[in-house]
Amino acid sequence: MDIVLISALSIVACVICKLLEKESREFSFVITASVAIIITLLLISNISDITDTIESLLKKISIDEEFSEILFKSIGVCFISSLACDLCRDCNENAMASNVKMFGRVTVLVLAMPLYSSVISLIDEMLG
Numbered sequence: 001m002d003i004v005l006i007s008a009l010s011i012v013a014c015v016i017c018k019l020l021e022k023e024s025r026e027f028s029f030v031i032t033a034s035v036a037i038i039i040t041l042l043l044i045s046n047i048s049d050i051t052d053t054i055e056s057l058l059k060k061i062s063i064d065e066e067f068s069e070i071l072f073k074s075i076g077v078c079f080i081s082s083l084a085c086d087l088c089r090d091c092n093e094n095a096m097a098s099n100v101k102m103f104g105r106v107t108v109l110v111l112a113m114p115l116y117s118s119v120i121s122l123i124d125e126m127l128g
Contacts, residue, residue, distance in 0.1 A: 002046065006039055032090050040083055066114060074108045081107070 013035040017028040051072060058068045081104025088097035 002042060006042065009035060009038070029087075029091055033087055036083055036087060040079070043079075070111050070115060073111050077104055077107045077111065080104070 013031055017031050020028045020031070054071070055068060058071075081100055084100045085097045085104075088094070088100060
């Protein structure tokens, strides 16, 4: 049911933006950004079921809670940076969009540092 609502909202917003694009590009962007934020908030409200399922699966295979936290933070960074990047591209700010995308990638790498440390420690134990 949510997909019907989101699809209808997106289509209506696109039509309104196309109609307003020539007259008020700024207002068109405000509509685009508002709809994107509404959709993201709807997504966040439904994401608890997914996170609960992933957490239970990770507990079954005895993965450290720190690693699941890294996973969820990384997914959040990806969603947020993707949304920001798309909004920048909608404003024809491609350089800014590229910077947001790169910052998101670097943030995920920084978040994953404990994983890299664990893998290096494991390799060191196996070799030593």
